[in-house]
Amino acid sequence: MDKIRWGILATGWIADQLAEAITSQPDADCLAVGSRSQESADKFGDKWGIPRCYSTYEALAADPDVDVIYIATPHNLHYENMKLCLNAGKHVLCEKPLTVNAAQAQECLDLAKEKGLFLMEAMWMKFIPAVRQMQKWVANGRIGTVRLVQANFAFNIPFNPHSRLYDPELAGGALLDMGIYTSTLAHLVLGKPARILSAARLGETGVDELNTSIWEYADGTQAVLTSTQRLERPCDAFITGTQGYIKLHENFWHSRKLTLKQSGQEAEVVQVPYEGNGYGYQVREVHDCLRAGKLESAIVTHADTLEIMTLLDEMRSQWGLLYPNE
Numbered sequence: 001m002d003k004i005r006w007g008i009l010a011t012g013w014i015a016d017q018l019a020e021a022i023t024s025q026p027d028a029d030c031l032a033v034g035s036r037s038q039e040s041a042d043k044f045g046d047k048w049g050i051p052r053c054y055s056t057y058e059a060l061a062a063d064p065d066v067d068v069i070y071i072a073t074p075h076n077l078h079y080e081n082m083k084l085c086l087n088a089g090k091h092v093l094c095e096k097p098l099t100v101n102a103a104q105a106q107e108c109l110d111l112a113k114e115k116g117l118f119l120m121e122a123m124w125m126k127f128i129p130a131v132r133q134m135q136k137w138v139a140n141g142r143i144g145t146v147r148l149v150q151a152n153f154a155f156n157i158p159f160n161p162h163s164r165l166y167d168p169e170l171a172g173g174a175l176l177d178m179g180i181y182t183s184t185l186a187h188l189v190l191g192k193p194a195r196i197l198s199a200a201r202l203g204e205t206g207v208d209e210l211n212t213s214i215w216e217y218a219d220g221t222q223a224v225l226t227s228t229q230r231l232e233r234p235c236d237a238f239i240t241g242t243q244g245y246i247k248l249h250e251n252f253w254h255s256r257k258l259t260l261k262q263s264g265q266e267a268e269v270v271q272v273p274y275e276g277n278g279y280g281y282q283v284r285e286v287h288d289c290l291r292a293g294k295l296e297s298a299i300v301t302h303a304d305t306l307e308i309m310t311l312l313d314e315m316r317s318q319w320g321l322l323y324p325n326e
């Protein structure tokens with residue numbers, strides 16, 4: 001494989017970020033973009049120097065020269081967009097959450113396997129150097145045995161019932177958009193909990209605007225995770241062990257600064273490297289996997305993606321939140 005030839009499906013906010021990350025990789029060819037409208041595809045193509053601009057997602061998926069498609073639509077569309085791309089024989093990097101629920105995720109992961117294609121959820125946080133450093137400190141016992149993970153993802157986003165975060169038709173709500181980061185962080189450090197206790201405040205449109213979950217483990221270890229789209233507070237995370245703690249400074253999912261506080265010692269504040277807009281790490285992971293002929297990343301594994309989706313399902317089921325067509 002010479003250059004990896006990318007197609008970008010959708011032209012919204014995150015598509016722009018990934019276009020920047022992809023076009024800054026020397027071995028990437030950002031070849032095509034697909035949108036619901038020709039005008040938007042052309043505008044995006046002009047901005048990023050993308051030569052092939054399609055007015056439908058189907059036309060993008062049918063381009064025989066595209067190796068891998070990055071899906072950047074609202075959550076509710078990931079399932080059908082992924083099936084379109086996989087059935088067209090394309091490798092896929094799909095925005096988080098992979099799908100709205102675990103059943104849909106299982107279907108897409110199975111389809112990728114059946115077709116012999118690479119599929120990864122764009123959980124970029126797992127590649128950020130600060131998160132990797134935290135994992136190393138935990139693995140090396142720098143804070144003893146972890147007993148508590150706390151993470152907050154909290155922004156006050158103006159209410160608009162038709163916007164992606166508030167519209168149930170677009171699978172709005174804080175958990176699937178933001179809580180997936182707090183959940184992935186806890187899962188990364190502690191794995192699957194034995195029990196979850198979760199509560200949410202559902203807003204005018206019926207989606208969760210505030211949710212908090214306690215994850216409990218067999219030995220009493222806990223994670224306390226909050227996500228909200230209606231309140232603002234620092235978005236930090238703490239990993240606390242029997243001999244100290246690690247703080248991922250805000251915003252924890254793309255943190256550039258860590259504090260390591262070991263019992264009986266001064267706190268150490270460490271600035272961690274951060275490249276570009278932070279999305280290039282996952283783009284390089286896709287390249288490495290494709291070049292090695294791998295069908296899944298060893299960092300964002302299919303099993304982790306699926307297990308986290310089942311935990312998100314469990315939280316939503318405790319509040320009685322189902323999306324249309326579920």
Ligand SMILES: NC(=O)c1ccc[n+]([C@@H]2O[C@H](COP(=O)([O-])OP(=O)(O)OC[C@H]3O[C@@H](n4cnc5c(N)ncnc54)[C@H](OP(=O)(O)O)[C@@H]3O)[C@@H](O)[C@H]2O)c1
Nearest residue numbers: 010011012013014015035036040072073074075095096097
């Ligand atoms: N990794 C991250 O840091 C990060 C950050 C933000 C969002 N995300 C994820 O990325 C996905 C998209 O989020 P975003 O913030 O980029 O959303 P956005 O700005 O609203 O863009 C979504 C795009 O999807 C396409 N689309 C297709 N059907 C649509 C519909 N019914 N309503 C609205 N848009 C529709 C549109 O592109 P066309 O008109 O070109 O078809 C639109 O521009 C979400 O799943 C979200 O979780 C990830």
